[in-house]
Amino acid sequence: MAGCLKKGLFKIRKNRKIAKDIYLMILQGDTSAVTAPGQFVNIALNGFYLRRPISVCDLSGDMLTIIYKVVGHGTAYMSKLEKGRHLDLLTGLGNGYDTSCSGDKPLLIGGGVGVPPLYYLAKKLLEQKKHPSVILGFNSREDVFGEQEFKALGLETVITTADGSYGISGFVTDALKNFHNYSYFYSCGPEAMLKAVSDASESSGELSFEERMGCGFGACMGCSCKTKYGNKRICKDGPVLKKEEVIW
Amino acid sequence: MAGCLKKGLFKIRKNRKIAKDIYLMILQGDTSAVTAPGQFVNIALNGFYLRRPISVCDLSGDMLTIIYKVVGHGTAYMSKLEKGRHLDLLTGLGNGYDTSCSGDKPLLIGGGVGVPPLYYLAKKLLEQKKHPSVILGFNSREDVFGEQEFKALGLETVITTADGSYGISGFVTDALKNFHNYSYFYSCGPEAMLKAVSDASESSGELSFEERMGCGFGACMGCSCKTKYGNKRICKDGPVLKKEEVIW
Amino acid sequence: MVNTHVNLSGFELDNPVIPASGTFGYGYEFAELYDINILGTFSFKGTTRDPRFGNPTPRIAECASGMLNSVGLQNPGVDQVIAEELPRLKKCFRKKVIANISGFSRDEYVCCAEKLAAQEQVGLIEVNVSCPNVHNGGMSFGTCPSSAAEITRAVKAVANHKPVYLKLTPNVTNVAEIAKACEDAGADGISLINTMLGMRIDLRKRKPVLANTMGGFSGKAVFPVALRMVWQVYEAVRIPIIGMGGVSSTEDVLEMMFAGASAVQIGAANLQNPFICKEIIEELPAVMERLNIQNLTDIIGAAHS
Amino acid sequence: MVNTHVNLSGFELDNPVIPASGTFGYGYEFAELYDINILGTFSFKGTTRDPRFGNPTPRIAECASGMLNSVGLQNPGVDQVIAEELPRLKKCFRKKVIANISGFSRDEYVCCAEKLAAQEQVGLIEVNVSCPNVHNGGMSFGTCPSSAAEITRAVKAVANHKPVYLKLTPNVTNVAEIAKACEDAGADGISLINTMLGMRIDLRKRKPVLANTMGGFSGKAVFPVALRMVWQVYEAVRIPIIGMGGVSSTEDVLEMMFAGASAVQIGAANLQNPFICKEIIEELPAVMERLNIQNLTDIIGAAHS
Numbered sequence A, B: 001m002a003g004c005l006k007k008g009l010f011k012i013r014k015n016r017k018i019a020k021d022i023y024l025m026i027l028q029g030d031t032s033a034v035t036a037p038g039q040f041v042n043i044a045l046n047g048f049y050l051r052r053p054i055s056v057c058d059l060s061g062d063m064l065t066i067i068y069k070v071v072g073h074g075t076a077y078m079s080k081l082e083k084g085r086h087l088d089l090l091t092g093l094g095n096g097y098d099t100s101c102s103g104d105k106p107l108l109i110g111g112g113v114g115v116p117p118l119y120y121l122a123k124k125l126l127e128q129k130k131h132p133s134v135i136l137g138f139n140s141r142e143d144v145f146g147e148q149e150f151k152a153l154g155l156e157t158v159i160t161t162a163d164g165s166y167g168i169s170g171f172v173t174d175a176l177k178n179f180h181n182y183s184y185f186y187s188c189g190p191e192a193m194l195k196a197v198s199d200a201s202e203s204s205g206e207l208s209f210e211e212r213m214g215c216g217f218g219a220c221m222g223c224s225c226k227t228k229y230g231n232k233r234i235c236k237d238g239p240v241l242k243k244e245e246v247i248w
Numbered sequence C, D: 001m002v003n004t005h006v007n008l009s010g011f012e013l014d015n016p017v018i019p020a021s022g023t024f025g026y027g028y029e030f031a032e033l034y035d036i037n038i039l040g041t042f043s044f045k046g047t048t049r050d051p052r053f054g055n056p057t058p059r060i061a062e063c064a065s066g067m068l069n070s071v072g073l074q075n076p077g078v079d080q081v082i083a084e085e086l087p088r089l090k091k092c093f094r095k096k097v098i099a100n101i102s103g104f105s106r107d108e109y110v111c112c113a114e115k116l117a118a119q120e121q122v123g124l125i126e127v128n129v130s131c132p133n134v135h136n137g138g139m140s141f142g143t144c145p146s147s148a149a150e151i152t153r154a155v156k157a158v159a160n161h162k163p164v165y166l167k168l169t170p171n172v173t174n175v176a177e178i179a180k181a182c183e184d185a186g187a188d189g190i191s192l193i194n195t196m197l198g199m200r201i202d203l204r205k206r207k208p209v210l211a212n213t214m215g216g217f218s219g220k221a222v223f224p225v226a227l228r229m230v231w232q233v234y235e236a237v238r239i240p241i242i243g244m245g246g247v248s249s250t251e252d253v254l255e256m257m258f259a260g261a262s263a264v265q266i267g268a269a270n271l272q273n274p275f276i277c278k279e280i281i282e283e284l285p286a287v288m289e290r291l292n293i294q295n296l297t298d299i300i301g302a303a304h305s
Ligand SMILES: Cc1cc2nc3c(=O)[nH]c(=O)nc-3n(C[C@H](O)[C@H](O)[C@H](O)COP(=O)(O)OP(=O)(O)OC[C@H]3O[C@@H](n4cnc5c(N)ncnc54)[C@H](O)[C@@H]3O)c2cc1C
Pocket: A040, A050, A051, A052, A053, A054, A055, A056, A066, A067, A068, A069, A070, A071, A072, A073, A074, A075, A076, A113, A116, A117, A209, A210, A211, A212, A213, A239, C061, C062
C-alpha cells in the first residue's frame, strides 16, 4: 500500500489553535507521496535533532492538514511558527488504513490526538460510498475538536468525555456498547484505549499505534514491535496493525 | 573605561551587502551599555553554540550599526537574516579606544573588517574637536567600503589596495610613509597589519586585536594574551592594547 | 577533475562516503529513494549468529544535536541475511558491501565471520566489538586490548582473505591502545567510533526515557570526540581507519580525513535526512575544489605535523 | 511553597545551582551583572600551586551544541588567590565558595588543599583529577582508581574537616570504579563530569583549530553522557554527587537530580548566557510545582528503581 517517501519543503498556510493545546496546521507542498489515510508525515524542526511524526488529517490537492497537540518542546515550537514559514517534511510514511476491508458500515473510533487521521479516512470511505459512524473520546469539554467536521460530512458522530463535561460521560468504549452491526472498525488513540477498543469490538478492525521514532521510514529499527505475524516496524509496516495480529 | 555588559534583544532594521562578502546591519535596541568606540557586541545565532563578536561601527540613539564579513557559517547565516527579526546581543564588551590620548591630529589605520570600529571612533574624536586622518587598506577594489562615509565626516581618507586596483597600490604601511606629525594612532585589522603598523608608526598608539572567544566578557580565559603589563584577556582587558604593551 | 577514490585495504571505493551500520538496514529501503550504487559502499545492519528482536521500546530518545538508540542489534540472524537480505540487495546494489557483525562470545563472531566471508557480495568485514561479552562479566570486548585482540585473531582466521576491520567503542580510557592491540593481532583496519553510552530521563514519568535505561549516543554532538579518537588512532597505527561519529556534512567528511580517516561512515544523519549521503557525494567535488584538494587520498592524516 | 534546599556533606545550599569551575572566574565578573548571593554557591577557577598562563591561543573552538576549550588552567596561583581573589570576592559574596584545585603532582594538590582549607570562605574542596600526572607518563590522575584514591587520601589529610569532592573525568572506561575508589579513600563526595577530550580541524589551515591540538568538550552536547555517568556513579557510591556536563535549563537540573545528583553545576552555558544561573534559580520553583516536586531532596536518585 505504501508508496515511496518524499522529502520536500512545505509552506505553512495556517496554524491556529482549535482546542486546549490543540493546533491545526495547513501545509502546502508536494503531497504526491501520500497514498492512504492513516499515513503520517515526519517534520524537521530547527534546533531539534529528530523529526516529529504527525498523522495526515486531511489532504486536498497540494494542501495537507495536520492537527497536533502541544505536549513538549517540539510541538510547542511548532505552535509558534508563523504562516509563510517553510517546514521540511518527509511524506508518504507508514502503511495507512486499508479501506478495502471496511465493509459498508465501518466504525471510526478515535481518542484525543488519535482523532485527526480518522477524518481523512472518513472522507476516503465516503468516496468509496461507505458510510462510517464515528466515536470520538476526549478528557473534557475543552479538549474536544473535530465534532463539527465529522458531522459536516454527514456522519453520525458521538462524543465522549472522561469527566462527563460534554457528550456521553465515560470512555469511547462506553459509547461503543451502543453500536452493533458495524462491519469493521478503524481506531487511533492512546494505547490503553486501543486495547480496550480491541477487546470490546465485535468486528475485525485496524488500530494505529504510536512509538518513539528514529527515522520514521524503516531504516533504524527504533520502533519495532512483535506481532503474531512476526516483528514489525511501527513506522513502515505500521502504524496501522490489524486487530488480529496485535500482541497486547 | 568599560561599563557593565547588557544582554538584550535587538531588532534588525537593515541588513544589506555593501562590498564583496561585506554586510552592514543596523540593529535597534538598548545600546546604553556601549560606552566607548572600539567596543564590541557578541551576537547569539540560532544553531550556533558560541556568540559572534562584532565591533560597534556606529551608534546613534538606540540604533547600532555593525559591518561584518562573511567568512564562515555564522556570518553566512547572519547575512541571510531578514529585517524585523530579533537578535540576542551582549553589548558593552571590551575596553574600547581611549580617546583621551589622541592629541589633536590622530591617525586611524584600518584593514578590511578592521575598518568598522574606526568609524565610530572618528565620530567620537570629532565630537571632541580632534581631527583624525584615515588610512584604509583592502585587498582589491571590490573589497573597498567606508571611503565615502569617512570623507563625509570631512576627514582626509586614503585607500590602499594590495593589488593596486584602487587607491594607493600596496599596504596601509605604504600610505603611512606619507604621514608625519600625527599625534597618535588607532588601528584595527589583521594581526600582520597591526604588527607592521606598530613597527612603522612614529607615534604612540592603540591596536585592536581579535581572538577566538568563549564568553566575550572575561569569564573563561579563552582569549588570554601576554603583554608587558601581564596577562590580559582580549575580550575584557582588550580588545584594544597600547602599542607599548604588546608583545609580538 | 578532482579524484574522490579511496582504498580500504584493497577494497576500492569511488568515494569515501559509507552509510554506517544500523542506519541503512540492508540497503534496499534506501534503494527505493535513490540509486545506492553512487555510495562508496555501505555497512549493513549489525548481524549476529542468531536472530534477535533486540531491546524493548522506547528505543529512541532525543538529545541536543544527537540521539540515543537502544535497538539492541535487532537482526534476522546471519543465515537469513545470507538467504534473503543479500540476494535482495543484489538486485539494487552491484558493489560489494561491508558486513558488520556482532556477537556475545568469540564463537558467535567466528560463526558470522566465516559465513559472511564466503559471500561474494561482501567486500570487507567490520567487527563490532562494542557488545557486552557474556563470558566476561558483561564488559564489552572492545573495552580491553586483549579481548579485542582475541576477537581480531579469531575473525582473521576465518575471513577468507577479506579485509577485517575492528569497530571500536569510544567508551574507553585509551582507544589508541586498543586499536594498536587489534593491529598487532592482524586487523586490516579500524572503524571508529561506535556510539557513546548515554541516557535521558523523562521528567514526567520520573524514569529513563529508554526502556533499556541507557543507550548509544550518536549524531552531530559526538563529532569532536570521534574526530579526536580518529586522530589518536592515526598516530598509533599504520592500518587504514574508517572514521565516523556525527558526520553530517561534506566538511565533516574532510575533517575526518584530515584527522586520519581513509573513508568515512555516516550514521544518525541518514535518519534525519535519508538523502544525506547522496547530497554529500554530489557536493564533494565542488568542496574539494574550493579547498584546493586534487586527490582525496592526499589529505588522509594531513593535519598531523 | 516548594523547598529548593540541598546539602553537600553538611554544606547547606539554598538551591542546587552552582556555576562550574572555569566558567565563573573568581565570581566578581558576574557580581557586576547580578547579585551572586542567589546562587547555591559557585566553584572558582581551577587553582594550582604556581601561577599559570595556560596554553597558547586559539583556546576555543565551536562544536554542534558545545565548545572546546584548551585554556590549560590559567590562574594566578594559590597564594595570590588567597591574597587577592578571595578578599575581593568577599565584598560581593557572603556565602562559602567551592575551591577547585588542580595539580601535576601529589604535592601540588596537597599544597593547594592545605592553604585553601584554612580559608574561612571555602566551604568545600573540589579536587580536579583530570590533569595529566607529570610523574606518571602524563595520564591524568583521574583515569586510574589507585591514583585517584591516592590524591583523595592526600587531600583529605590536610582538608581541615572541610568536605572533599573528587571531580572526575569522563574520559574513562569505568567511571563508577574510579568513584568507588575515591569513596573508599575517604572522599566526601564526587563531582562529575569534567570535559570530554575532543578536537576540531580548521579546513582552511589544514591544522587543528586549537593551538594545543585537543581540548575539553563541554556544553549541551555532552549532557547524555554526563547524565549516564551520574546515574552509574549513584549506583556505585553512597556519598553525594554534584552532577554537571551540558546542563543549560531548569529541566536539565532536575534530570541530573533524578539521576542521582545532590546539586548541579553549570559550566559552558554561563559563557553563552551570563544570566543563565539566575534564570534557572528564578524558574526552579515554578517548574518544581508543575512537576509536583515539593522538596528537591526527594528527587535525588528517584529515577532509579
Ligand atoms: C505515527 C505517529 C503519528 C502521530 N500523529 C500525531 C498527530 O496526528 N497529532 C499529534 O498531536 N501527535 C501525533 N503523534 C505524536 C507526536 O509525534 C508527539 O506528540 C510529538 O512527537 C511530541 O513531540 P514534542 O517535542 O512536543 O515532545 P517531547 O516529549 O519533547 O519529544 C521528545 C521526543 O519524544 C518523541 N515523542 C514524544 N511523545 C511521543 C509520542 N506520543 N509518540 C511518538 N513519539 C513521541 C518525539 O517525537 C521526540 O523525538 C504521532 C506519533 C506517531 C508515532
